[in-house]
Amino acid sequence: MNPSYVNTQTLVHELGHCLDLLHTYEPSCCHETCNISDPEYLYDLFGYNPPSYCWEKGHFGCKITPGENTCTNNIMGGNNMLHYYFSPMQMGKMHRSLSIKSGKKYVKEDVYDNRVCKIKENETWNFDIRCYSDIIVERGATLTVTGKITMPEQGKIVVKRGAKLIVDGGIITGIRQKWGGMEIKKNRNGIQHLLGREGEIELKNGAVIENTGKLGK
């Protein structure tokens, strides 16, 4: 491969496609119309009050010229000079892709992110997902799992007081033989009882939690 800078940008652009990104320019842009209520709409690229036709009009070969504004420096844009920018929402889509799309097969097994995935309201995960961090189900929230969760080796799932985890025919397993396991917050003394009802876990319809020795703490 020619190692020139321009070709490196192209490689990054193509990897962006592999991780679910479309172009920022017509006609291969965007899943839907320019509709801010569409969860796929990238408002950090196309604005909060988009016109019906919001994406960049510049095709490949477009040069960024102040005043013309038909293309930007976005890596998924069509300009052939300088493109080196992913927006935060594009980054979010790539992270999502690495968790739920086929790209997750190519992430190294030991990847672990010590930021936490917090579940703060009721959610149903009816898809297969590879997680790279701990999951905490917060007070007042219920996480229902009907798909498969694959946890990192160090990763654990914490069910706080007043929270609930329901595994309904789903599977929770690890990317390797063992993973960090479950912490269901229990009330062992009077003070803890004052903090709220114990965390709950409910397994039903053939639910499986495997490769962990711990189911309470």
Ligand SMILES: [Zn+2]
């Ligand atoms: Zn492309």
